[in-house]
Amino acid sequence: MFLRSFKGRTEMKDLFNVSRRGLLLGAAATGLLPRFAFAADSAKLSLEFRIYGGNAPSFLAIEDGTYEKFDLAVTPEGSSGSGESVRRVAAGTHPFGLADASTLVAFAGANPGAAPKLIMPIFDQFPAVILSLKKNPVTSLEDLKKVKLGTGTADAGSKIFPALLARNNIDPKEVNLVTVDVKLRDSMLLTGQVDAVIAFDYTAIFNLIENGVKLEDINLLYYKEFGFDFIGNSLIVNPGVLKDNPDLVKRMARAVSRSWVNANKNRDAAIAAVLQRDKLLNADVERARLDWVLDKHVLTENVKQNGLGSYDKARMESGIEVLKKGFELPDSLAFEDIFVDGFMPPAEDRDIA
CATH class of the missing domain: 3.40.190.10 (Periplasmic binding protein-like II)
Known part of the structure; x- marks a missing residue:
């Protein structure tokens, strides 16, 4: 008898045990409580x-x-x-x-x-690009065989770059890769130590602009253009x-x-x-x-x-x-x-x- 009575009280308690958030959200929706309750x-x-x-x-x-x-x-x-x-x-x-x-x-x-x-x-x-300056632009993957390309060691753009070369039947050994510190990447491009860099566009572009480069003087080759649409x-x-x-x-x-x-x-x-x-x-x-x-x-x-x-x-x-x-x-x-x-x-x- 006790167990049956206890079970009944428990079920009744569960029936009315509506979450505080649910009660307050419902009250707020009807205008009965302020939002800061x-x-x-x-x-x-x-x-x-x-x-x-x-x-x-x-x-x-x-x-x-x-x-x-x-x-x-x-x-x-x-x-x-x-x-x-x-x-x-x-x-x-x-x-x-x-x-x-x-x-x-x-x-x-x-x-x-x-x-x-x-x-x-x-x-x-995906915002990864091969970024170069229009005075010496990289407009295709074939152009990479003629330039020094600054690349990082851990960023996504640099990591998947070899796979994209393979996808386009280009031997990575044909590309002159220069490992760069991401903090020095843009200055190395500006000083001509590299001819192009792998970067995320909205980061590198505006770093360059803050250093006096005009947007119209920047050339971008997106990864999407050679097989990575993500x-x-x-x-x-x-x-x-x-x-x-x-x-x-x-x-x-x-x-x-x-x-x-x-x-x-x-x-x-x-x-x-x-x-x-x-x-x-x-x-x-x-x-x-x-x-x-x-x-x-x-x-x-x-x-x-x-x-x-x-x-x-x-x-x-x-x-x-x-x-x-x-x-x-x-x-x-x-x-x-x-x-x-x-x-x-x-x-x-x-x-x-």
Whole structure:
């Protein structure tokens, strides 16, 4: 009798044990409670690089209340690059991050059990280029046989470059590769120590502009032009967070998507938000950088038609195959090891055209 009575009380308790968030969200929706009646979920967001115009949307979302709208208190933090961002998210010090998708693929191949998951692409185009100056331009892969090419040791563009040469039937021994420190890369190009460099366009271009080079004097040869059509910076999540708190992941994906949609419509406000975090930034340069990122890498025809974050699985699988060769990753690495479905924001949150 006691057990039956206890079970009944337990079931009754469970029936009325609605989550505090659910009650408060429902009350807020009906106007019965103010939005500040409960604390938002705190989450650190690791950025793909230092704080600058390229990730200004992350800070606009603080200023215009986008994170708050989804009951989030997000702290974006700069990093040394996508490699660090991926490691942070994998370790769990940051539940979310922005990172280059190819860097994530490389990490997943080496750390299959610990790798973050990609939940939404942001850049629809991979930003790696062979950058040269128009006084001595590299306009084709064949031109590389005649120049000194500055290349890094760990960046994604440099890592997969040999695989792209092989894909185009060019012997790597025919290319004069000069290993450079990324911090010295642009100055070596300017001083003629190398004739071209492998770089991400929105980083190198504006470094050169700050050193007096005009945009019209820069020549760009994109990896897409010789066989690597892949995405770039994306939203990634710690696998434990993905498993334990899917609601948080869905809200974060919506907020990040909205942050880019709003930044596209309010570019000056986005730059003003990032300048509040680093007053030494050059407003004109960072606005030009943000414009480049949005117009070149985010607002592609695919995104204009299908919304931010949309991608084609076959295209992604083709890119992963190139990356597996470039990074010497296991053949078993598959699309499903990188991408996770079910967290793409609704269409109204992704309409950025």
